[in-house]
Amino acid sequence: MKNIALGQYYPAKSPLHRLDPRIKVLLALIYICAAAFCKNIIGFGVLLVSALLIVALGRIPFKTIFRSLTPVLFVMLFAVFFQVFFTKGDMLLFAWWKLQIYGEGLYLALFTIVRIFTLIIGTSMFLTYTTTPIELTYAIEDLLSPLKKLKVPVHDFAMMMTLALRFIPTLVEEADKIMTAQKARGADFSTGSLVQRAKALKPVLIPLIVSAMRHAVELAVAMECRCYHGDGTRMVVRKCRFSDIAALIVMIIFLAGIIYLNILGLVYTA
Amino acid sequence: MSEISVENVSFFHGKGTPYEIKALDGVTLNIVPNTITGIIGHTGSGKSTLVELFNGILKPAEGRVLLDGADIWAKPKEIRNVRFRVGLVMQYPESQLFEETIRQDIAFGPRNMGLSEQEIEERVIEAAGFVGLGKDMLDKSPFDLSGGQKRRAAIAGIIAMRPDVLILDEPAAGLDPAGREAIFSNIMEYRKNSGSTVVIVSHSMEDMARYCDRVMVMSEGKLIMNGTRDEVFSKPERLAEAGLDIPQITKLMLLLRERGIEVDTGVYTSERAYEELIRLFKKDTAQSR
Numbered sequence: 099m100k101n102i103a104l105g106q107y108y109p110a111k112s113p114l115h116r117l118d119p120r121i122k123v124l125l126a127l128i129y130i131c132a133a134a135f136c137k138n139i140i141g142f143g144v145l146l147v148s149a150l151l152i153v154a155l156g157r158i159p160f161k162t163i164f165r166s167l168t169p170v171l172f173v174m175l176f177a178v179f180f181q182v183f184f185t186k187g188d189m190l191l192f193a194w195w196k197l198q199i200y201g202e203g204l205y206l207a208l209f210t211i212v213r214i215f216t217l218i219i220g221t222s223m224f225l226t227y228t229t230t231p232i233e234l235t236y237a238i239e240d241l242l243s244p245l246k247k248l249k250v251p252v253h254d255f256a257m258m259m260t261l262a263l264r265f266i267p268t269l270v271e272e273a274d275k276i277m278t279a280q281k282a283r284g285a286d287f288s289t290g291s292l293v294q295r296a297k298a299l300k301p302v303l304i305p306l307i308v309s310a311m312r313h314a315v316e317l318a319v320a321m322e323c324r325c326y327h328g329d330g331t332r333m334v335v336r337k338c339r340f341s342d343i344a345a346l347i348v349m350i351i352f353l354a355g356i357i358y359l360n361i362l363g364l365v366y367t368a
Numbered sequence: 369m370s371e372i373s374v375e376n377v378s379f380f381h382g383k384g385t386p387y388e389i390k391a392l393d394g395v396t397l398n399i400v401p402n403t404i405t406g407i408i409g410h411t412g413s414g415k416s417t418l419v420e421l422f423n424g425i426l427k428p429a430e431g432r433v434l435l436d437g438a439d440i441w442a443k444p445k446e447i448r449n450v451r452f453r454v455g456l457v458m459q460y461p462e463s464q465l466f467e468e469t470i471r472q473d474i475a476f477g478p479r480n481m482g483l484s485e486q487e488i489e490e491r492v493i494e495a496a497g498f499v500g501l502g503k504d505m506l507d508k509s510p511f512d513l514s515g516g517q518k519r520r521a522a523i524a525g526i527i528a529m530r531p532d533v534l535i536l537d538e539p540a541a542g543l544d545p546a547g548r549e550a551i552f553s554n555i556m557e558y559r560k561n562s563g564s565t566v567v568i569v570s571h572s573m574e575d576m577a578r579y580c581d582r583v584m585v586m587s588e589g590k591l592i593m594n595g596t597r598d599e600v601f602s603k604p605e606r607l608a609e610a611g612l613d614i615p616q617i618t619k620l621m622l623l624l625r626e627r628g629i630e631v632d633t634g635v636y637t638s639e640r641a642y643e644e645l646i647r648l649f650k651k652d653t654a655q656s657r
Contacts, residue, residue, distance in 0.1 A: 109386055272463070278425050279464035282456040283525060284448050284480030301476065304466040308511065 106166065106226035112157035114228040118342040119237035122224045125349050129220035132353045133213055139205075141359040142212045148352065149219040156223050166222055167215070174214050181207035231263040236336070254328055261317070269310060276305050370436050370453055370532035370565070372422050373398040377431030379417055391417040393589040394431070399533065404559060404566045406576040406597075409586030410611050415569045416459065418586065419535045422567070423454035452481055455531030459538045461522035465510035470501065470521050473510050477529040488528075495528035496521075498558045500550065516547035520554060527558060534558070535567040540575065552579055577601065577615045577636030585610055598634055617641045 109115075114122075136145055153163055187202030225234060239256035246252050277287065280301045287298050379392040391414045399405055399422075409415045420426045421433050424440050424447040432439050440450045455477075458464070467473035471492055478488045496506060499520035505513075510521055519539070526534065536555065540548040556579065559566050570576060576583055576597070583600040585593035587610035593600050600607070604614045604622070613619070621633045621641065631648060635641045 275458065276464055278420070279458045279461060280476075281425060282423060282451055282458065283464075283477035283529070284451055285476075286448065286480070301464070301466045305463055309463060 106222065107230050108158050108162060108227045110157045110228075112155060112228065113341075114152070114156035114223065116341075117228075117345055118336060118338050119229050119233040120240050121338065121342040121346055122229055123234070123237045123241060124346060126221055126224035128349045128353050129224065130217060132356045133216040133220060135353075135360065136213070136356050138359045138363065141356050142209055144356065144359070145216045146212055149216045152219060152223045156228050158223065158227050162227075163219070163222075167218060170214060170218060174211055177210045177214070178207040181210055232260055235260045235263065257328060265310075265313060268313065269306065272309055273302060273306050276302050371399065371401050372454065372533060372565075373434045373437075374418075374421065375432045375434065377421060377428040377433065379414075379421065379426060379429050381417070383429065391589055392421075392428075395589075395591045396431075397584060397591055397594055399565060399567060400582060401565050402563065403581040404568065404579055405582045405584065406580030407567065407569045407584045407586060408571060408573065408576050408612065410571065412588075413586040413610075414589040415586045416537055419456060419537055419567065419569055422533070422535060423456045424450045425456065448480075452477075452529050453531055454533045454535065455526040455529050457523050457526045457534070457536045457539060459541060460519075461525075462515065462518035464522055464525070465518060468509060469507050470496070470510050470513075471506040473521065474506075474524045474528050477525055481529060491528045491530065492524075495524040498527055498561070499524045499554045516543055516550065519543065519547075519551065523551070523554070530562070531564065533565045533567065535569070537569045538571075539568065540570070540572075548575075555579075571612075573613060573615045574637075577618070585612065587611070597636070601636065602634070 117125075133145060136142055153160065182199055182203045183197060185200055185203030185206055186198075187200035189201030190198060191201055191204070192199040229237070235256050238259075239252055242250075242252045242256075277285075281287070285298060285301055287295065287302075289295075290298065374395055374397050377392055377395045378390065381387075381389045381391050393414075395414075395418065407415045407418065417426065421428055424433070427441060433441070435450060435453065440447065465473050467476065474492045474495055475488050478491050483491070492506070493503065496503075501517065501521060501524060505517075510518060513521060523536070523539065534555075539555065540551050543551065552575070555566065555568070558564075568575070568580060580597055582595065583593070583597050584591060585600065585607065592610055593603070593606060601614050601618060604619075607614055614622075615636050617638050617640075618633065618636055621631050621635050621644070624631045625633055629648070632644055635644055
């Protein structure tokens with residue numbers, strides 16, 4: 099239960115974990131662009147290799163990665179199905195009754211898989227696995243700070259997000275404790291009809307809401323005691339280091355390379 | 369009388385994740401029926417995990433938990449019956465209160481047992497009586513009570529199931545001295561009347577010394593001492609290894625003994641120390657006369 103609370107974050111010491119979270123958000127965005135723009139078989143090869151490289155850099159076990167890919171498997175299969183059976187081209191490989199499979203369809207299906215795979219690796223490796231949710235919020239606040247000039251309350255939104263994230267583990271832990279306490283009194287959460295199970299949650303939800311309210315009030319008092327009033331004059335001390343800038347430059351070159359390969363239009367272009 | 373025993377039990381928190389912790393490591397023990405057993409240890413020593421194994425809230429990764437010689441996990445579907453026989457009061461149990469009235473809240477456990485309304489009512493009044501909540505309190509909302517009263521109402525919720533073994537995890541945590549005193553005297557009262565086995569988890573040596581017949585000491589997931597109160601407290605060096613200390617008053621007595629004063633060192637409460645010192649004083653004045 100507690101693993102859910104901490105999101106997907108995977109604690110480890112790696113170059114990716116050490117990168118500035120703002121840079122990581124930018125890296126993820128650029129990487130997604132690269133995966134989306136890529137149209138070329140060499141480009142896809144490069145993408146695939148880069149995805150594996152990124153996983154290695156983040157020191158995340160492949161097992162964990164594959165577990166996160168399983169929910170998307172269905173989407174992949176769906177896309178592959180349509181690409182294979184509904185693409186018309188010149189290279190007819192197989193025909194039976196009304197079904198025709200063309201070489202182009204297989205290419206497209208392969209590319210779709212690579213594209214989805216790299217999109218997921220890109221976002222999860224840069225954002226969820228190696229960046230804590232709190233770091234991510236700071237990063238988003240910082241990157242969106244130009245909007246403050248347009249009177250968008252960026253800081254308030256970021257603070258709300260931080261607080262919400264901060265209390266997920268607390269509430270999950272509390273829900274866990276309350277469920278245990280009610281189980282000790284013979285509560286049964288796992289058998290009975292849907293209605294019965296929903297009713298069985300009442301002894302958990304009421305104490306949980308009560309405690310959430312208490313947390314909110316206590317937190318508000320604690321924040322006011324420290325004179326917090328969200329005027330946005332606070333700052334986070336975190337400066338970009340040389341390695342952060344270097345990573346950004348490498349990623350921009352990577353995107354440029356992918357686009358260049360598109361222009362060359364080598365071998366096969368979808 | 370039900371007897372809990374644990375055979376070579378190990379337990380992990382967060383198994384298979386990067387956060388895996390070995391909470392219990394090959395623990396074997398036996399809760400002697402009709403006694404008050406204290407389980408003591410530092411934060412994170414595994415004492416709460418241990419008691420959650422006793423009533424089948426947690427399932428051991430290795431080893432067996434036996435109730436009257438039968439493995440409690442032999443029939444996983446009937447684990448609820450184990451929970452009715454081994455009542456567990458969790459830490460800060462007041463957070464489990466949820467009903468509109470205290471009466472209904474205390475009745476939650478007995479109702480899950482499938483008892484008749486009449487029997488439930490009887491048990492609610494009895495349990496509330498044990499923890500010093502009068503009949504006039506029963507129709508109040510549990511959220512209107514003071515902290516100490518909430519705690520006692522929650523304990524009554526377990527007592528109302530009439531468990532053979534009552535386990536309390538830090539029953540007095542966060543209460544003022546008067547509240548602590550009240551909770552413990554309620555527990556003692558209950559024990560005297562019901563004759564059930566009681567297990568108290570605590571990190572306060574003073575509480576252990578005062579109320580428990582037997583003491584078990586946990587350290588880093590292992591059971592390092594197990595015996596009667598006198599046996600355990602006579603080895604302050606071993607307690608120190610676990611980062612624990614003997615009661616302050618016993619320490620004082622040991623220091624007196626070191627200076628050549630013939631006091632009884634098996635003294636764990638200030639009342640006993642008072643008697644012992646008066647006895648010495650009288651002996652002393654008798655001799656000098």
